[in-house]
Amino acid sequence: MFWESSIPNVLAGDASLEVSPAAAPPMDDEAFAAFYERSARSLWAYLARTSGDPTLAEDIMQESYVRFLCLANPPSYLADGEVACRRYLFRIATNLLRDHWRRPRSASIEEMPENLFACVDEQVASDSQMILGPALAQMRPRDRQLLWLAHAEGYSHHEIAEITGLASASIRLLLFRARRKIAYLLQNQNRGRQA
Amino acid sequence: MxxxxxxxxxxxxxxxxxxxxxxxxxxxxxxxxxxxxxxxxxxxxxxxxxxxxxxxxxxAKLGSAGLLWWRAQLRRRNAAVERISRPILSAQIFALAVNLVVAAAVAVWQARHGVAWLTWLEQLPHNVSLQFLTSLVPEGLFNFGAGSLMSPLVLIFAASALLLVGGVVAYFASEKQ
Known part of the structure; x- marks a missing residue:
C-alpha cells in the first residue's frame, strides 16, 4: 500500500484542492474558458507589443494564465469581478516579462538598450512599421509597458501602479515623460513620411 | 521638464x-x-x-483554454503532492539522524564497558529453545575468547548489513513516492 492511498484525496485533483479555500481556483473551467476568450487577445497584444516577440508573448501569456489559476489567494471571479481578475492577470504577465528581461543579463532592466528588444517577427515588424513599431522600439521597456497600459488598455494611474508595482505617485511623471518622448518620435516619423 | x-x-x-x-x-x-x-x-x-x-x-492566435486549465490542475496537484511529501522527507531524515545517534551511543557505550553482553551469546547454544541456531552457524563462531578477533568483526558486519538494508529500503520507499 502506497502512502498516497492512506491520505485521502491527495491525488484527486479538484476535489482535494477545493477542500482548502487557499488553494481553490478563482473560477470553474467554464468561467475560465469565457474569461480566457475575453482577455487573452488583449493580454497577448500587450505582451507582443511591449516585448516585440510574439513567441515570447505566447509563452508568457500561457504561463500567466496557469499562474493565475494556481494562485494561493486569487481574486474571486464572483466577488471581485472580471476587471479585478484581468488586472491581476496583467500584473502577473508584467512581472513575468520583467523577470524574462532580467534573466539573461545581470544588468538592470533600465540600463538595457532599447533596440535590444526590437521586434523580431516579420509580420509584427511590418505591422509595427505602419503603426507604432519604430517609435515604440526606441522606448525603454518600462515606458512601453506604461504607455500600453495607459493608452491601449485605458488603465488609470492607480491601476497601472497596481499592475507594475511602481508607486502610484511616480506613474504620472513617468507616463508624462514617456508620452512626450513617443509623441516626439511619432511626429518625426510622420514628418519623415510626408517629406 | x-x-x-x-x-x-x-x-x-x-x-x-x-x-x-x-x-x-x-x-x-x-x-x-x-x-x-x-x-x-x-x-x-x-x-x-x-x-x-x-x-x-x-x-492574436490563441491556444486552447482547456489545455491551460489542465496544466494549472497538474501544477496544483504537483504542488499538493510536494506539500505532503515534505513532512515525510523530514520524518525520514529525523529517523535516520536518531538511528545514527543511537548507533554512535551504543558504540561509545560498548567501547567503555567492553563487550560483556556478548557472553550471553556464548551461552546461546546452550539455550534449548534456540538449539537449532547452532546448526546454522559455523562451529566456534560464538566462542569469543579474550584474544578473539571475531566479536568486533561480527559487530561491524552486522552494523554494515543493517545500514545497507536500511539504505536500500529508504531508496525504494523514495522511488515509490
Missing amino acids: TLRSCPREAEVKALVERGQWPQACASDLRTHVDSCRSCSELVLVTAAFQRARNHAVGA
Whole structure:
C-alpha cells in the first residue's frame, strides 16, 4: 500500500484542492474558458507589443494564465469581478516579462538598450512599421509597458501602479515623460513620411 | 521638464478611446486640441496605441483554454503532492539522524564497558529453545575468547548489513513516492 492511498484525496485533483479555500481556483473551467476568450487577445497584444516577440508573448501569456489559476489567494471571479481578475492577470504577465528581461543579463532592466528588444517577427515588424513599431522600439521597456497600459488598455494611474508595482505617485511623471518622448518620435516619423 | 496637464485631457482621451475622435466631438474641443500641446500629444499617442491594439488583438492566435486549465490542475496537484511529501522527507531524515545517534551511543557505550553482553551469546547454544541456531552457524563462531578477533568483526558486519538494508529500503520507499 502506497502512502498516497492512506491520505485521502491527495491525488484527486479538484476535489482535494477545493477542500482548502487557499488553494481553490478563482473560477470553474467554464468561467475560465469565457474569461480566457475575453482577455487573452488583449493580454497577448500587450505582451507582443511591449516585448516585440510574439513567441515570447505566447509563452508568457500561457504561463500567466496557469499562474493565475494556481494562485494561493486569487481574486474571486464572483466577488471581485472580471476587471479585478484581468488586472491581476496583467500584473502577473508584467512581472513575468520583467523577470524574462532580467534573466539573461545581470544588468538592470533600465540600463538595457532599447533596440535590444526590437521586434523580431516579420509580420509584427511590418505591422509595427505602419503603426507604432519604430517609435515604440526606441522606448525603454518600462515606458512601453506604461504607455500600453495607459493608452491601449485605458488603465488609470492607480491601476497601472497596481499592475507594475511602481508607486502610484511616480506613474504620472513617468507616463508624462514617456508620452512626450513617443509623441516626439511619432511626429518625426510622420514628418519623415510626408517629406 | 515641467509636468503640466490640461484639464480637458480626460474628455479628449475618452473620445479617442471610444473611437469618436474627431468626427463626434464638438468644434470647440477640436480647436482646443489644435492649440494645446498636451492634448494634441494625447490624441496622437492614444490614437496610435488604439490602432496598434486593434491590429494586435486581431493578429492574436490563441491556444486552447482547456489545455491551460489542465496544466494549472497538474501544477496544483504537483504542488499538493510536494506539500505532503515534505513532512515525510523530514520524518525520514529525523529517523535516520536518531538511528545514527543511537548507533554512535551504543558504540561509545560498548567501547567503555567492553563487550560483556556478548557472553550471553556464548551461552546461546546452550539455550534449548534456540538449539537449532547452532546448526546454522559455523562451529566456534560464538566462542569469543579474550584474544578473539571475531566479536568486533561480527559487530561491524552486522552494523554494515543493517545500514545497507536500511539504505536500500529508504531508496525504494523514495522511488515509490
